[in-house]
Amino acid sequence: MQHALQQAVQFAVENESLWDRHVTGNWGVHVNDPPPWNRLLGPVHDRGPASGAIAVDGRVLVTWGEPDRPDLTFSVAKMYLALLAGLAHDRGLLPDVDEPVRVRVPGIGFDDEHNAPVTWAHLLQQTSEWQGTYFGLSDQADHFRTVNFAAPPDGKKGDLRPLRRPGTYWEYNxxxxxxxxxALLHLFRQPLPDVFRDAIMRPAGASESWQWVGYDNAWIEIDGRRMQSVPGGTHWGGGMSVSANDQLKVAQMLLDDGVANGRRVLSSEWIARMRTPCAIAPFYGYLVWLNTDRKIFPSVPASSYFGVGAGSSFTWIEPERRMTVIVRWLNPAAADGFFGRVLNAIG
Structure with a gap:
């Protein structure tokens, strides 16, 4: 098995991301946006080499590259927002995901006629059709966005798209x-990175080297305290910078149904909801990618689910084999080939 695993690792190394390692080169998502959205709004940093870690039943089998280097993980941070929503649910701050967001957090952009029906579930499944601006950044910036695992839209990125009724259209935005x-920041009334550190990362045994930061202007005041709102990725900068080994610990908590080091940190009910296919986008759950009918990654079981970030970064959780895999800076075209090789190695 070890030889086959090393071959899989070598495949990942040979198929490193096409992005430059320096942010001054061909690097990032924002470079593909039309003006005025093709610029960074928050801090970024250079990336490391192809890296990763693989574990079965919590036992690390192999690591490669620089697995302890904190690196920007882009939209894997969306999965972390789903975990925070689960914490809010478990604590009674978010008892009903089908309740309109405006009920608990009025006054932040959900009160007008179009946005009033938007629920937490809509946001978690990317079917909200929310319209507005987030610290000056318009939802239009991601209209007609193309992503690797969904059908291509019939329009040009950034063009204004006629909006549908919330809950009736899926768009990665x-x-x-x-x-x-x-909205979650207003629910918790404390910075989300602090909540994530205390409730998820420390119980999981992660290091303190990670950081989750927002755009330079994304500051609000709650209860007299100035707080930064953090994004669910690094599309316009900021986001979550974390090591592969720390990500592996979060993945293990998910594999163990919400338990980390013998302590329950998230309800199994919430994790089941995260893995439930969206009715109009069965390849998606609560901010995680699902392998329903093995359509996204044909080489791995339908039970597998993923956090996926540009660049590309993958968190792969495979319940049938009790396996967790983190791979950083992999060319997305090689992802299914890499996953298939890992699966064959594990047997």
Whole structure:
């Protein structure tokens, strides 16, 4: 098995991301946006080499690259927002995901006629059709966005799209995800990175080297305290910078149904909801990608689910084999080939 695993690792190393390692080169998502959205709004940093870690039943089998280097993980941060929503649910701050967001957090952009029906579930499944601006960034920036695992839209990125009724149309839209993050900040009434550190990362045994930061202007005041709203990715900068080994610990908590080091940190009910296919987008759950009918990654079981970030970064959780896999800076075209090789190695 070890030889086959090393071959899989070598495949990942040979198929490193096409992005430059320096942010001054061909690097990032924002570079593909039309003006005025093709610029960074928060801090970023250079990336490391192809890296990763693989574990079965919590036992690390192999690591490669720089697995302890904190690196920007882009939209894997969406999965972390889903975990925070689960914490809010478990604590009674968010008892009903089908309740309109405006009921608990009025006055932050959900009160007008179009947005009033938007629920927490809509935001978590990317079907909200929320319309507005997040610290000056319009939802239009991600209209007609193309993503690797969904059908291509019939329009040009950034063009204004006629909006549907909330809950009736799926669109991968980072501005709407950031608006969910802002709503969660108002629910918890404390910075989300602090909640995540205390409730998820420390119980999971993660290091203290990670950081989750927002855009330079994304500051609000709650209860007299100045707080930064953090994005669900690094599309316009900021976001979650975390090591592969720390991500592996979060993945293990999910594999163990919400338990980390013998302590329950998230309800199994919430994790089941995260893995439930969206009715109009069965490849998606609560901010995680699902392998329903093995359509996204044909080489792995339908039970597998993923956090996926640009660049590309993958958190792969495979319940049938009790396996967790983190791979950083992999060319997305090689992802299914890599996953298939890992699966064959594990047997």
């Amino acid at each position: 980072d501005v709407r995800i950031n608006q969910l993050s802002l």
